[in-house]
Amino acid sequence: MTNQTSDLAAVPPASQKSNRGLGATLAPLRPLLPYALRYKRTIACAFFALIVAAGATLTLPLAVRGMIDHGFSTESAGAVNAYFGALIAVAATLAAASATRYYFVMTLGERVVADLRADLFKHLASLDAAFYDTAKTGELLSRLTADTTQLKSAFGSSASVALRNLFMFFGAIVMMVATSPKLAGLALAAIPVIVLPLIASGRAVRGRSRHAQDTLAHAAAYAGENLSAVRAMQANGAQASTVARFTRSVESAYDAAQAATQLRAFVTAGAILVVFTSVVGVLWLGAQDVLAGRMTSGVLSQFVLYAVLGASSLGELSQTWSEISAAAGAAGRIAEILAVEPQIVAPAHPTPAPARWRGRIVFDHVRFAYPTAPEKLALKDLSLVVEPGERVALVGPSGAGKSTIFSLLLRFYDVEAGSIALDGVDLRALDPLDLRAAIALAPQDPVIFGLTVSENIAYGREAATREEIIAAARRAQAHDFIMALPKGYETLLGERGVTLSGGQRQRLAIARAILADAPVLLLDEATSALDAENESLVQAALHDVMQGRTSLVIAHRLATVLEADRIVVLDEGRIVEQGTHASLSAAGGLYARLAKLQFDTERAGAAA
Numbered sequence: 001m002t003n004q005t006s007d008l009a010a011v012p013p014a015s016q017k018s019n020r021g022l023g024a025t026l027a028p029l030r031p032l033l034p035y036a037l038r039y040k041r042t043i044a045c046a047f048f049a050l051i052v053a054a055g056a057t058l059t060l061p062l063a064v065r066g067m068i069d070h071g072f073s074t075e076s077a078g079a080v081n082a083y084f085g086a087l088i089a090v091a092a093t094l095a096a097a098s099a100t101r102y103y104f105v106m107t108l109g110e111r112v113v114a115d116l117r118a119d120l121f122k123h124l125a126s127l128d129a130a131f132y133d134t135a136k137t138g139e140l141l142s143r144l145t146a147d148t149t150q151l152k153s154a155f156g157s158s159a160s161v162a163l164r165n166l167f168m169f170f171g172a173i174v175m176m177v178a179t180s181p182k183l184a185g186l187a188l189a190a191i192p193v194i195v196l197p198l199i200a201s202g203r204a205v206r207g208r209s210r211h212a213q214d215t216l217a218h219a220a221a222y223a224g225e226n227l228s229a230v231r232a233m234q235a236n237g238a239q240a241s242t243v244a245r246f247t248r249s250v251e252s253a254y255d256a257a258q259a260a261t262q263l264r265a266f267v268t269a270g271a272i273l274v275v276f277t278s279v280v281g282v283l284w285l286g287a288q289d290v291l292a293g294r295m296t297s298g299v300l301s302q303f304v305l306y307a308v309l310g311a312s313s314l315g316e317l318s319q320t321w322s323e324i325s326a327a328a329g330a331a332g333r334i335a336e337i338l339a340v341e342p343q344i345v346a347p348a349h350p351t352p353a354p355a356r357w358r359g360r361i362v363f364d365h366v367r368f369a370y371p372t373a374p375e376k377l378a379l380k381d382l383s384l385v386v387e388p389g390e391r392v393a394l395v396g397p398s399g400a401g402k403s404t405i406f407s408l409l410l411r412f413y414d415v416e417a418g419s420i421a422l423d424g425v426d427l428r429a430l431d432p433l434d435l436r437a438a439i440a441l442a443p444q445d446p447v448i449f450g451l452t453v454s455e456n457i458a459y460g461r462e463a464a465t466r467e468e469i470i471a472a473a474r475r476a477q478a479h480d481f482i483m484a485l486p487k488g489y490e491t492l493l494g495e496r497g498v499t500l501s502g503g504q505r506q507r508l509a510i511a512r513a514i515l516a517d518a519p520v521l522l523l524d525e526a527t528s529a530l531d532a533e534n535e536s537l538v539q540a541a542l543h544d545v546m547q548g549r550t551s552l553v554i555a556h557r558l559a560t561v562l563e564a565d566r567i568v569v570l571d572e573g574r575i576v577e578q579g580t581h582a583s584l585s586a587a588g589g590l591y592a593r594l595a596k597l598q599f600d601t602e603r604a605g606a607a608a
């Protein structure tokens, strides 16, 4: 199979859509709405708390005014206590409402993101081989984790901060008008002067920070890819160049972020200057009114407090706006993945699987090209019948199409022309789950998961009992080495556990296949030479697992081809010869040449 090469330069340019309006920016968040709407009660509680908190904040200036106008005068000394008491009450309400809002809003964010992550992974698991031929796992992982985390902050804190400030802003304006229509009119006239440049610069900031985010995501994907293949990187001596390339992309992410930060710094300075100049200007006018006796100092204080509340809400709004639009970007990326339709799905009315398959496989004039290389046929008009219980060895030079036969049988891809049938049922008429349950696969380099030995053997068959697992391991000649591991069947394998040798991994995969007890066995023999002991153990295990099953083996060993009922020789996507080892050797064709090359070396290797 081909490996996807990674290249930072090949990454598509960041989506630069900085000139979008409010609706367009928020549109990508819409698919997430159903997730939030599942929790209507939480939303209602958060909303209620939000209104109470905003209301409490807005009454503060009223209390302050009363305090200034009446609290300090000797004739109403008793009012002092009342006003201060009221202030405390307002503060207590504010505290309780803010805490409640925080709790419900954060809960909602966590809940929505947990649901979304689960759905996204379920969706990713359903996508087919063609999708993964081109997808970058690093980027998918970053969408599953980083993008959803960004959404959490949007759904949680940012949305609630934005809503609170929106409430506060309009509340403050209403109260300003109520306090002094004249001053309010003046202050409102200043708003466009403040807001318009803010909005314009906000767009620029957003564009730059999105660029920074995208650059960083690609750098992360690149790092992920290289770390997951760290041995290949080190073995090829590519450490220095990989590090240099990663450093370069991190630097360019820094530059992009720096550009956004600079712009934001200027915007902040400008905004503060304009806002405060306007407030001071209005205050000066108000002060004239107070001096002329047209207004009390308490009313002026109240007005100023509302103006400050309004202005700071506006400031916070502009800040959360950039966070929310970043989250909209993340939502857009997630929505893109959720929109990918799996190509290999069960038909509307799948043919039910029989209680027991016989295991007759028919390839009928199959033509197939991989979606990533549509012009290059991997199988050309291939026809092959494998009878129930027959053991067929597939032999052929590299790239002949042996693994492709396996992928098509497992229906990782659909054929372009012709058909494949199991016991007379076209694979496309079956539910892929039923089909795959009928097939056990032991690949050349079996994947060992970061689970215990017994969980690895029972992978995909969680219901298997301990006895069944041990019986399978015994038949696969794996029991003895497993018992020699530190914790036997409970030993943790994989990245954070014990590493197994090639022969041990093969036998574990064979145990997995035995436990699966499927009527069809697909086995890709390891090409790497095993030591004599492992070799004979693996052969014995294979002999056992092939009993009574239809077996297709990509054969690399003499012992395997000798044991096969039939050898099928493939070349360039076609069957060129069929027969037994003896007949094909005598025929002097491709098989004879391949066998001489490969098995002579094998004998020489065994003799050495």
Ligand SMILES: Nc1ncnc2c1ncn2[C@@H]1O[C@H](COP(=O)(O)OP(=O)(O)OP(=O)(O)O)[C@@H](O)[C@H]1O
Residues within 6 Å of the ligand: 001, 002, 133, 370, 371, 372, 373, 378, 396, 397, 398, 399, 400, 401, 402, 403, 404, 405
């Ligand atoms: N995922 C893929 N995308 C595109 N082309 C592929 C893919 N996998 C295999 N091919 C191509 O299809 C052809 C058949 O490949 P296949 O892996 O079936 O050969 P093979 O006989 O199993 O070879 P080997 O013994 O080296 O594994 C080759 O030309 C290969 O480059």
